[in-house]
Amino acid sequence: xxxxxxxxxxxxxxxxxxxxxxxxxxxxxxxxxxxxxxxxxxxxxxxxxxxxxxxxxxxxxxxxxxxxxxxxxxxxxxxxxxxxxxxxxxxxxxxxxxxxxxxxxxxxxxxxxxxxxxxxxxxxxxxxxxxxxxxxxxxxxxxxxxxxxxxxxxxxxxxxxxxxxxxxxxxxxxxxxxxxxxxxxxxxxxxxxxxxxxxxxxxxxxxxxxxxxxxxxxxxxxxxxxxx
Amino acid sequence: xxxxxxxxxxxxxxxxxxxxxxxxxxxxxxxxxxxxxxxxxxxxxxxxxxxxxxxxxxxxxxxxxxxxxxxxxxxxxxxxxxxxxxxxxxxxxxxxxxxxxxxxxxxxxxxxxxxxxxxxxxxxxxxxxxxxxxxxxxxxxxxxxxxxxxxxxxxxxxxxxxxxxxxxxxxxxxxxxxxxxxxxxxxxxxxxxxxxxxxxxxxxxxxxxxxxxxxxxxxxxxxxxxxxxxxxxxx
Numbered sequence: 001x002x003x004x005x006x007x008x009x010x011x012x013x014x015x016x017x018x019x020x021x022x023x024x025x026x027x028x029x030x031x032x033x034x035x036x037x038x039x040x041x042x043x044x045x046x047x048x049x050x051x052x053x054x055x056x057x058x059x060x061x062x063x064x065x066x067x068x069x070x071x072x073x074x075x076x077x078x079x080x081x082x083x084x085x086x087x088x089x090x091x092x093x094x095x096x097x098x099x100x101x102x103x104x105x106x107x108x109x110x111x112x113x114x115x116x117x118x119x120x121x122x123x124x125x126x127x128x129x130x131x132x133x134x135x136x137x138x139x140x141x142x143x144x145x146x147x148x149x150x151x152x153x154x155x156x157x158x159x160x161x162x163x164x165x166x167x168x169x170x171x172x173x174x175x176x177x178x179x180x181x182x183x184x185x186x187x188x189x190x191x192x193x194x195x196x197x198x199x200x201x202x203x204x205x206x207x208x209x210x211x212x213x214x215x216x217x218x219x220x221x222x223x224x225x226x227x228x
Numbered sequence: 229x230x231x232x233x234x235x236x237x238x239x240x241x242x243x244x245x246x247x248x249x250x251x252x253x254x255x256x257x258x259x260x261x262x263x264x265x266x267x268x269x270x271x272x273x274x275x276x277x278x279x280x281x282x283x284x285x286x287x288x289x290x291x292x293x294x295x296x297x298x299x300x301x302x303x304x305x306x307x308x309x310x311x312x313x314x315x316x317x318x319x320x321x322x323x324x325x326x327x328x329x330x331x332x333x334x335x336x337x338x339x340x341x342x343x344x345x346x347x348x349x350x351x352x353x354x355x356x357x358x359x360x361x362x363x364x365x366x367x368x369x370x371x372x373x374x375x376x377x378x379x380x381x382x383x384x385x386x387x388x389x390x391x392x393x394x395x396x397x398x399x400x401x402x403x404x405x406x407x408x409x410x411x412x413x414x415x416x417x418x419x420x421x422x423x424x425x426x427x428x429x430x431x432x433x434x435x436x437x438x439x440x441x442x443x444x445x446x447x448x449x450x451x452x453x454x455x456x457x458x459x460x461x462x463x
Binding site: 052053054055056068069070071072073077088089090091092094095098099118129130131132133134135136137140141167168169170171 | 254255256257258280304305306307308309314315318325327328329330331332334335337338349350351352353354355356357397398399400401402403404405406407434451452453454
């Protein structure tokens with residue numbers, strides 16, 4: 001196990017960090033899988049409203065096993081519950097919320113993010129059956145488009161790159177990246193390093209990043225409580 | 229006026245070989261399983277099917293594919309917890325696939341229902357799904373032109389329906405159903421409960437009856453998710 005594996009944040013801790021930036025009253029869409037974890041770490045005292053593409057605003061966690069109602073699911077086809085103030089709507093309204101720029105934040109996973117904000121997260125390319133869902137709609141139109149991801153691939157290759165080599169989901173769309181090592185903003189076509197784990201040096205982080213990391217003033221320590 | 233028919237077989241009897249059929253639902257939620265299975269009993273062939281997904285397990289749209297009814301799927305996400313029916317048919321070259329981003333898919337359907345032949349969206353700009361489509365800049369941002377998407381038939385699922393065709397839906401089962409109801413030459417609804425006109429408060433009507441042609445009552449409809457978990461294979 002490399003040093004990186006011993007210090008890097010778990011998915012839960014990445015999700016916790018992403019949740020700190022979700023403001024009270026924000027309308028939020030979380031991608032299927034890992035991004036859904038962000039909801040578990042909603043900051044005490046804030047009430048974000050979660051949107052799911054299939055026509056619900058204001059849903060809560062999964063019901064107890066046996067209490068599922070299969071007409072009440074999220075975009076990942078998982079059973080959900082409703083919070084007070086929830087609303088149902090049809091798919092055209094749901095994507096009017098998306099396309100019309102009414103969502104404050106969309107949080108997605110990624111295969112690659114380029115320094116100009118291009119995102120690749122829907123297709124590994126040749127040979128796979130293409131399946132896009134709502135990702136291309138979300139990334140072009142939410143006010144903030146954030147990514148939660150490991151800093152590198154399972155093989156240790158950078159996921160933050162100069163140009164995506166995989167099929168794009170959207171161009172110049174990502175605004176912030178929460179990785180297992182750092183928090184990086186996309187600004188002016190560059191990766192701007194905002195926070196990094198104190199256990200990793202800037203040079204080591206740069207070596208794991210496929211494009212130049214820019215800094216403006218001090219880089220804050222990325223500090224996340226031990227959730228595991 | 230009475231748009232009701234008494235049997236599922238009557239409801240789908242006119243769906244012919246080569247027809248384009250919209251099917252409501254998102255995964256199993258709001259999926260008109262009983263209408264789909266009645267269609268499989270009739271076995272029209274060479275259908276183009278429009279749905280968000282491409283079937284799951286061995287019921288519903290997956291069973292349509294396994295029984296050879298489907299020539300082409302137009303959908304956003306042909307994956308599911310058990311996508312074997314579509315995956316095998318696609319890899320064998322038996323079913324064609326057009327993948328459409330989910331918001332573009334529903335807006336193409338809405339546009340057809342509203343008589344709008346094309347519209348522009350930022351969605352898919354700069355990606356391979358925009359290849360070959362006209363792009364235009366509006367107020368400094370680039371948008372892709374998308375065409376309307378029509379169908380010969382729509383199969384939808386509603387909760388309450390009166391004999392005029394006014395419909396309500398249940399929870400997230402609404403999804404594509406009211407939009408598809410607008411976009412097909414003939415819309416066929418399975419309704420969990422028939423009621424007399426006036427029973428549904430006009431303030432609560434989601435689909436006005438003008439968009440609905442044929443209705444059949446299916447009390448206590450099956451849930452696709454439950455059928456899949458029970459390992460059901462149709463027929």
